[in-house]
Amino acid sequence: MMKQYCTTVKMCMITSMLFVLGQSTEADNDRDFKMCGKWLHGGASRNLKYDLKTGCKEIMISANLSTLTVQGRITAKCSQSSTVHLDSSSEQQQSYFCVFWEPLLDQLMVEVDGKNHTLCTANGLQESCCTDLSVGYQRNTSHYGIKEASVKGDIMQHAVMEIYTFKGDTINCKEKFCQEASQKSRGANIIEEVVLKSNTNDVDLPCARGIVIEMDDGFVGQNFTLQEPRTVDPQSQPSIYLPPALKSATRNKSKVVCTYYKSKEIFQQGPSKSTLLDNIVGISVENQIIKDLPEPIRIRFYHHPIPTNSSGRCVSWDTKKDNEVNWISHGCDTIKINERETECSCNHLTYFAILVEVEQKNTVRHLEALTFITAVGCAVSLVSCLVLFYWLCKRRKGKKIQISLVHRGLVAAIFLLCLFFILTGTLANVGNKTVCTLGGSLLHFGLLSTLCWMAMEVFHTFLLVRKVFDSPPPIWIFYLVGFGLPFFIVSTLLSIGDIYGVREIVPSDDVNNPYRMCWMTEKDNSLLAHYIINIGLLAFVVSSGIVMLFLVVWEIRNRPDWKKTHVAFLSIWGLTCLYGTTWGLGFLNFGPLSEATLFLFCIINSLQGFFLMLRFYALERMKKKDESSSDGSSSASSKQHMLQNNEKS
Template sequence: MEKYTFRGDTINCKKKFCDEASKKPSGANMIEEVVMKSNERGRLDLPCAQSTVIEMKEGFTGLNFTLPAPRTAAPNMIPSVYLPSCLKSKSRSTSKVVCTYYKDKALFQGGSSDAVLLDDIVGLSVENESIKNLSEPVRIRFHHSPLPTNHSRRCVSWDTRQYIEVNWRYDGCETVEIHDRETECSCNHLTYFAILVQVEQKATVRHLKALTFITAVGCAVSLVSCLVLFYWLCKRRGKKTQISLVHRGLVVAIFLLCLFFILTGALANVGDEIVCKITGSLLHYALLSTLCWMAMEVFHTFLLIRKVFNSTLPPWIFYLGGFGLPVLLVGILLLTGDIYGKRSIVPSDDVNNTYHMCWMLKNEKSLLAHYIINVGLLAVVVSSGSVMLFVVVREIRNRPDWKKIHVAFLSIWGLTCLFGTTWSLGFLDFGPLSEAILFLFCIINSLQGFFLMLRYYALEQMKKKDRSISDGSSSGSSKQHMLQTHEKS
């Protein structure tokens, strides 16, 4: 009849389907279900995705293939997938697996606001099965442009059957950085996989190169000074006295600390993880031993000044406190695991030139151990050393020669190095003077062995001068008494 007019309009069904799927949270599932229910095998193209349907039959030994991609995609930028043999169910003669490549991220919007997905997303699913905890992982290799050095890349997955909203998760996948243009995801389940890129707010250190150079030079000078001082302490008359024992223990500990600090940077660059773990634990042991021997200096001075004991203590007590306690602490941390290894420090003026050292790792366990053991022991040594320094100064301030400026300075400076109070600068690294404090800390403490040698040399020179002035007098030198108050009762 003339009043009825029929018009037939063409509709792009695939495009309409993709448009509808992109508007729904489960749009990716819709696409995979349509592909799975079709009787197609091999490649299947949609405007929003490209799929490959593979049948796993009896005797399936695994398959490595390159995903289908849009015609405009560069061939060397298309992801590849390895399907392990354990993916084939033993209860079925054949299983159908769908591998889908999504170039459009519109189906996967959401998740972390401070991270960005790379363009390529791969979906893997097996017909009527939920695949988890594979004995051999599936491997998806992504190709991408080089990322800036302050960007981290992590493999992520999202199971839309478990999470309605987009929720990219790190668990279940390991990230293998092949090189700057290629990343492989090794995952023990099937779902949707992608690379999540996040800008790392790296903590940087200002003037790192200068601080490292200053500390290395100071440690080298202290190494030589400790060798000279140890020889003098062993050569002197009365070398078996208790005060000489304590001095030698501190000199050996400082020598080890400087030695391992010089070696840690070189070994971090050329050695493997095991070598770096051993070096880091030895450096930590040397640091703890230095602090413990400073505590022994304070303890022994307290005994001498207060005359707590009429007889000297057995040497093993000092060895146990100076060398034994650090062994126990480092041994416990080694048994705990994941404490020592390669530590990276980023200079603020050149973030691409990272400095590596063998030390405590940057994780929760290492941070807890650092605050409890390192900072705790340092606080004990500095506080007790400061108290003992005050007590010694009060004891000798009324001596006749104390009013001479150079004698007072040498006395206070020498005892400050012995008692470890110069390490208190580490607690002042904040505020507008933090950089100046940091330079002072590195200069003074790296040269500690050198300062101790100068102190001993000054004492020896003053002894010789006093002996020549007294002309054999048995009264002794007031200067010697004043400078060595912690060595004499």
Template sequence: MCGTWRHGNASRNLKSDLKAGCKEIEISANESTLSIQGSITAKCTRSSSIPLESNPLQNQSHFCVFWEPLLDLMIVEVNGKKYTLCESHGLQGTCCTDLSLEDQKTATLYGIENGSIHGDTISYNVMELYRFRGDTINCKEKFCDEASQKRSGANMIEEVVMKSNKTGRVDLPCAQSTIIEIKEGFTGLNFTLPAPRTVAPNMTPTVYLPSCLKSQSRITSKVVCTYYKDKSLFQRGSSDAVLLDDIVGLSVENEIIKNLPEPVRIRFHHSALPPNLSRRCVSWDTRRDNEVKWRYDGCETVKIHDTETECCCNHLRYFAILVQVEQKATVRHLEALTFITAVGCAVSLVSCLVLFYWLCKRRKGKDQSLLVHRGLVVATFFLCLCFSLTSTLANTENETVCKITGTLLHYSLLSTLCWMIVEMFHTFFLVCCASSSNLPSWVFYLSGFGIPALLVCRLLSIGDFYGLRKIMLSEDVTSLYFMCWMLDSDNSRLAHYIIIIGLLSVVVSSGIVMLFFVATKIRNRPEWRKNRMVFFSIWGLTCLFGTTWGLGLFSFGPLSEARFCLFCIINSCFGVFHMLRYYALEQMKKRCELSLDGGSGEADSKCSAFVYERHHL
């Protein structure tokens, strides 16, 4: 209640006489005294007379009486200065509230003018007394009902808990809080949140508060940790994801906490989730969003167990686990594709060994073409080898082994792509210049083996990118396929798109562009008409190495399954294509040598063309 107190110029005082109960309260005023008396408190009993500052030139004062029955708190403000008549005694269960005006008495000169309740004017006349009656109700239940109907309901709960002037456990029907006082020398705290009786103790969340929460500018700080079992305060409009029942709110008195050097850790206990559901830690900042909007940023999800998930967050607000159906990790015909790939990789491993022996035996001395070919064969061999072992090693579920295997698999893939790019540019240089380059050998090794090593080492220095990856069969979501590869995280996906997809794009685009320029360059040469099929066959095989990987860029849409099959078949047989290519050209060379022995003019022309074409390898 607020109003204007019309008084005399003499000394004035604030008189109070308050008792526990729920009978009535009177707010009255005369020439020298503003009086509040009656029985509406839960525990507070107070009788006092407080002298007020006087000003001989002032004959009226503005005042307000604030009553918070849930906290048993009464404050009177006169001319902007606050006087606490009843301190907070914690959150009250039964209290006197719903005060309604029962009686009022008019005055002639001194009293209360322009009396109002919550801004609504009661009377503009000068009144000597206002009398209010209240009802005894369950304050906690009413407060929770009001909070659940407002968007800022969760904030209301934390604010009233902070005002309760307590430390330790504070119970409400809609939430259970713990108030922790942080003092000098705070080194961190790990504790279990309080929970209602209906929840098993081992199912309540646990919270770790790091030492960096201690403010440098305050001697003591209060941290409110609230456990919400009822998620009606945090309704979310989207239907593709669901919040788990447990929600935890963390806040520090009069401070905004973000970008913590050491994260706050909240461990949630929940029932086992089906394999087709993903779980991620989310947070909602009421100061950032007026409506409930759960965000992934600022929190890292750590899956401790099938029934335990830990959220490591660098800020304080409201935290929960969001679950949704995971569609992207589901693959159709995964077992068939895995078998096809295993067979293809086995054949490619044998082909790479045979081809490498052939290239080493074929010619001695320094030959840059053979150096590039051998580099690509070695990278392809290790790619097929790592991919063949990844599922076997992943089934052991050893995190260290899987991390090493995933790192080697990623390195061998990047090395293969880099050597493919080196092969294409080297061949293009030979066709355009009709001679070998003078680049030192270490440039080729650096491009094929060194650059991928730098990229992988950079990823390892940033964070955890590699480990155990689980993929589900869409035919049976209860079955999981394990492989050692890049983890399913935002950073890993970003690295995948930037590095792998970037290199694939370079391979495919460079193969197409170079084929166009080569065809344009040799089109007007005299040997074109007789040997154009030979040129296209050689360059067709070269571009095949790039375009097959291009299938990976377009594995979506109605024909995605067919593209997946082609991708697995062709790329697992990558080593076989290498061997067939060199075998075909070796046969052409032998026929050329036999024709040269015959001495025909036509044979001379064809073999002269082959001498040029042989460099295109």
């Protein structure tokens, strides 16, 4: 967030005065009005004379041989007139001085040689005040007076002047203050500071209501309701509990500032896709950073029912870096009382606002049904893969036939994918980070292995159809790509860290009870790896599978057995599953058919092991029937017929 600089005196005057209100020197550069200069005097007895009255006309600052005078009508409630004797030194011929005017607090101070003199003390926050001071009448002198006068560091005159006058305008200070605060990245902090320094226990602003609570040695905790007088329904106001541990044992007295923000415009620089509730509470302790409280602070919010596709959570508006707002949920627990009440229990405080953030969730409809379908399909595929793997081994027992070995690799990969997917939900609920990281990496390995073996099926079929080589590559190359490449990718991601962990999938009908699984997290590194590796590999497998499917159909379209409807359907369906083109349904999950596509994706791909077993069983039955027929014609599938000569060799 870019730092916003004040470009005119009027923009600076309200917000800049809030940072320092104690007895300081150089830090006073940010106050509303600051006129400084060198007072040339005779070095003898010196006096500070002031005569201040209410109104908004002008202020006159003058100096002569012995007296520095401040007089005029610029205050809201302060009427003071007196003379202060200053320390004198015969060796000192000039004194550096500054005049500070803070209209919102109706406070005026003069600093001479580093010593502050408060002429008008802070008298609460003023509704109407005199500000926007501009230079008026001036009169020069030749010997004694004000030299090198400046306003907020900008030199007005290098020459020696006797009198400077400044005229002011009357404005609504509270409204102007709220407008300026809402434009600052630390607007909430600015409001809390001015509430604390107003010297009153109850401050009412157009944008906030602040209460100051003093904690002494006998503080035993306190319950109270942070009321906003303009609200008709008192039940809608937040209730707060301050624990005894909030009082520091090393301080006799401490002040707590509790601020109820009437407008959430100050907090609109929060996270995207989120909406803040109207009730926003800020809590801070004077000059302290509070953390790791043994008993937490509790704030109960009363609000309208949160939409079904959203969830409420307690977050902190924290500014750890200059002008950079961070929204964090660390240190705060969200307790849902009912649909209209949410309680925040926080063990730390600093300058931030505690609030309930309504977070828009990316929800999934019919998540329970989809989860059940996928689990059942994976269970069926597990059994099918075991049966098919046993059949492939028994069918060519003792013979290292390459086609059968490639099929075995794909079956083993699908088995691992289904097994790890069934276990991932259970591992996520264990609550152990290491276990979930391991579970997520195994599931990723199963997915990559399945996609790689489908790519190997495409590549191997291409070699057979085109007869590129008289002798195909050795089988270990296929296994190196099918299992070795996924192992290398997953090991690399594990070494990077923060890639695998708990992932939540939110159902649209109950956003507070998400489905938890061990998978790749939603952090930037994980999302980047997902799109590059998973989506990239999936797109490659699907596109190459579609091309290979077209080539195979083109090669065998004129064969006699292909003209049989059931053979053509079985061949196309089997090759579609074998080449992974059914995974392409994942790219069609948009538009009005998105829900139907999602159901088809879950059903077809979770039952992929079963479909492959069914295909191989049907091809074997058709082959046996063909061998027993009198004419010797082949009724096997087109792919089996195409590969028959290769298998015999």
